[in-house]
Amino acid sequence: MATLRTSRTPLLVLATAVAALAAPATWPVQAAAPLPVVTPRAETTALHDDAAGGDADADDPAIWRNPADPDRSLVVATAKQGGLRVYDLDAREVQSVPAPAGPGADDAPGRFNNVDLVHSARLGDLAVTTDRGNDRLRVYRIDRDHPGGPLTDATDPKAAPVFSSSQDEINEQRTAYGLATWTDPATGRSYALVSQRERTRLALLELTSRPDGTIGHTKVRTLDLPANFRLPNGTSWSPCGEPGELPQVEGMVVDPANGTLYAGQEDVGIWRLRADLSGTPRLVDKVREFGVPGRYDEATEECTPGTDPGFGGTHLTADVEGLTLVEEKGGDGLLLASSQGDDTFAAYDREVSDANEYEGGFRIGPASATLDGSEECDGAAALNQPLGRRYPHGLLVVQDGHDAPGDPDRPSTNFKFVDLRTVTAAVDD
Template sequence: MKKILLSTLPFLALAACAGGEKEVPVAVRIANATPAVSVTARGETTPVGTANADAADDPAIWRNAADPAQSLIVGTDKKAGLYVYGLDGKTRDFLDAGQVNNVDLRDHVAIGGNEGILVVASDRNDRAHAKLALFRLDPANAKLTALGKIDAGEGEAYGLCLSRQEDAIHAFIVLKDGTIHQVALDTSAATPAGRIVRSLKLGTQSEGCAVDDRTGTLYVAEEDVGLWRFDARAGGSTEPVKIADADGKNLVADAEGVAIAPIGEKDGYVIVSSQGDNAYVAYRIGDDSYAGRFRIVDGAIGGAEETDGIDLMLGDFGPDYPGGLFIAQDGHNAAAAQNFKLVAWDDIARALGLAE
């Protein structure tokens, strides 16, 4: 699909800021940033149902270990609800859940006495009172079933990521002001419950997050500041450690979605959406060093721009996605509504020269 021409972006960016502080045009931000390698998507989802709006936001991947090509993607339309897609990009289900912003999932979770796939979304239908919306995903028919909602503190729900800890599944809900509540979930009964076990804080608007369960590390993107990590354990330190500044070079504000590529017992990469210049940045897990940048450009399928949410899972996803699957929200999907682009992890790793 055709994209908005790069030559028009400076005028669009400046027009959007008329009457206020002028924003640096996208073309200038791209020119000033560290060079990025190019990859192309191998697939895309059907657009979300909300047209002419910033609507698609965040994806989550469920890998079908028995038949990887039959894996599923859950994606948010933050104006309307949750979609379930197949790897062919076709819509398998839609559930009207209202304004759900970010989403994550975990498999093999006790849900009402039966093991299943737990899907959790940040619910901001009430902007003053954050909630977690819980669902069960049935892999046999790709249907979502609402389980209920859990209070998650005062403020606007924004980012969301899950962690599997010794006692329970924990949800990290990132409020728009940078407050992060860690909520221990109890899904064993018919009605789910949860309690805030501790709170963390960043100074300004934050959203994207991901947890590396191997190392017990929570990664959070503070949009205009940079990428941070916390100890994800309920009894761990609440002090953040900065991994990278949004310096306009490697990471260009807004810093948005966060995803993890775990390799071995403690190595791999954390990926963050460098929304300000339509790129994605990889940092090495362990020493937090910069590993490279890439963009999803137009090919047989359109590229991705102004990406909010991302997700990544390594492993076999069938012949179209060897090595793993990377998914990025596309903020400019030509004349259609926003959607999600699907990229093979092998294509990214090869372009960046990353270790496997």
């Protein structure tokens, strides 16, 4: 069951929709025909997660539209211990922002995991990122014409850790992980929704401006998603993982039209809930592996699956990763999810009234011998607005977990830029 905590009250237990967890997937089984393939138009320079590459590992992107000159719009992306990278619409790097060090030589270094943007009359245009290494939010102002680069640090240096109460806890790295931002149109207040690594907890943080112009945060409440599930056959199931780990959330996105949060619990499925973390979370779809027992092998650090009881979904293969919205007028549009386990993307109807019905799927394949597709995708971001002459119909940016061609003995990741019109056309077909 999901549990809700606020900063002012001890504990409130929500009545979770048990039927939504227990019922077998009701989606029709996909036809045997392969999913349509779309191809990227551009890719960023490869990042390498080794000492020579600055321990940079591509993870999660966000798209900032320059309203004065859409051709000069930007993509802000995380590189984990390598910090942030900023790219233009030709996928060329225009700025690199390093992650901060840990407070001591033996402490975990900064590690930027997810990023999202804030567009606020109160706060301005901001890039917000989770610093998993230091359990903090880092905040950067966006100014395309700033002489030092489009991002300038606006983080409140006194901001408290998101989940930890000490540096020892931070070093255990059960810290700030996934991220989605949200501005409440009724109040103009902006928030960050943050998930905790190796836990099911989500935190709602209000972003606030300090007297010195920096941006801090105030914790409003937390909510714990389920870690155990009752199956239709009467058994209890938890996703297999390392001892002590709970099924974490990473990919998240908020629909600004109705304040709905979609949260991807990696080994479980996609949850739909209110962005203020009130109400009852409901599963939109489950991974194929939902309900499959597993045994963790300490020697191989892998899970050996047991017999599939048939309670999983049919469109997502664990892990569920990057979630993003393709917004259209009148509430129409799509929720896109990275199905990391089979290198595909699933598309769902954006309208809650239609129960986020599955609309189709696609793959991102190679465009040429030198421009490959996307495999093991972590993060994704879509923007359905004109972005100048390069992407007049919008843009989808996805992480590629195995950039090719390259040195097979050296980790290589990057980001692919895809014309959004090719994606919507593939789903509509």
